[in-house]
Amino acid sequence: MITFKSKREQQMMHKAGQLLAACHKEIAKRIKPGVTTDDIDRFVEGYLKKHGATPEQKGYNGYQYATCASLNDEICHGFPRKTPLKDGDIITIDSVFNVNGALADSAWTYAVGRPSPEAEALMNVTHQALYEGIKQAKVGNRLGDIGHAIQSFVEPKGYSVVRDFTGHGIGPTLHEPPQILHYGSPGKGIRLKEGMVITIEPMVNIGAYQSKLDSNGWTARTVDGSLSAQYEHTLVITANGPLILTDQGDADTYL
Ligand code: MF3
Ligand code: CO
Numbered sequence: 100m101i102t103f104k105s106k107r108e109q110q111m112m113h114k115a116g117q118l119l120a121a122c123h124k125e126i127a128k129r130i131k132p133g134v135t136t137d138d139i140d141r142f143v144e145g146y147l148k149k150h151g152a153t154p155e156q157k158g159y160n161g162y163q164y165a166t167c168a169s170l171n172d173e174i175c176h177g178f179p180r181k182t183p184l185k186d187g188d189i190i191t192i193d194s195v196f197n198v199n200g201a202l203a204d205s206a207w208t209y210a211v212g213r214p215s216p217e218a219e220a221l222m223n224v225t226h227q228a229l230y231e232g233i234k235q236a237k238v239g240n241r242l243g244d245i246g247h248a249i250q251s252f253v254e255p256k257g258y259s260v261v262r263d264f265t266g267h268g269i270g271p272t273l274h275e276p277p278q279i280l281h282y283g284s285p286g287k288g289i290r291l292k293e294g295m296v297i298t299i300e301p302m303v304n305i306g307a308y309q310s311k312l313d314s315n316g317w318t319a320r321t322v323d324g325s326l327s328a329q330y331e332h333t334l335v336i337t338a339n340g341p342l343i344l345t346d347q348g349d350a351d352t353y354l
Pocket of ligand 2: 266281
């Protein structure tokens with residue numbers, strides 16, 4: 100069942116979102132060659148503790164870490180590791196913060212050192228695709244409008260949109276209905292209403308959209324080994340348009 104969040108709940112989720120956004124900015128400063136994703140995961144754990152918040156992903160369906168750290172051809176749910184990041188890698192850090200029971204979910208892809216032109220272009224398209232989706236997240240539109248905006252922005256540029264993972268409603272629990280597909284047809288799907296809180300989190304591949312699962316049962320990677328990027332925000336559908344709870348200050352330029 101889709102639930103609608105009260106103003107009070109929205110404000111609490113916004114607090115969680117602002118803390119997560121601030122943490123992403125700290126992560127951005129720390130990502131460089133030689134740093135490990137285990138270092139980043141421990142930094143995030145410490146950051147949460149310092150702010151009286153908790154890592155919602157840790158223990159979720161048996162997941163063991165505060166962050167997902169998905170490297171290069173990994174699409175999502177990569178484990179933090181002790182392998183040093185290398186110049187030219189791209190790394191997606193995804194985390195869900197719980198502040199006094201209110202959640203916010205945001206993923207961001209970072210370049211390690213100097214990205215290749217291909218990696219940089221992929222990151223730019225994926226980042227912009229997130230905002231193309233968010234622009235459609237308004238009262239009266241339908242879910243298909245979000246998916247279509249993302250797909251029709253990404254595919255003509257020669258990239259593909261991952262089908263196997265979706266955005267979602269979010270509230271007191273991490274994954275609530277509805278599922279937010281990052282592809283689809285305009286005018287299709289349920290209508291968006293005031294007070295819905297959702298994530299939009301397109302994963303975009305340079306090659307084919309298909310994914311395969313690692314033997315660890317979690318990590319999804321591209322079938323063809325091509326690079327994958329992801330940007331994710333948590334947002335509220337308001338009467339005045341989408342309110343991005345995990346905004347890092349870059350949104351205005353794109354909306
Ligand atoms: N943050 C992820 C999402 O967007 C959740 C990853 S699943 C977990 O839904 F188990 F790692 F938490
Ligand atoms: Co999510």
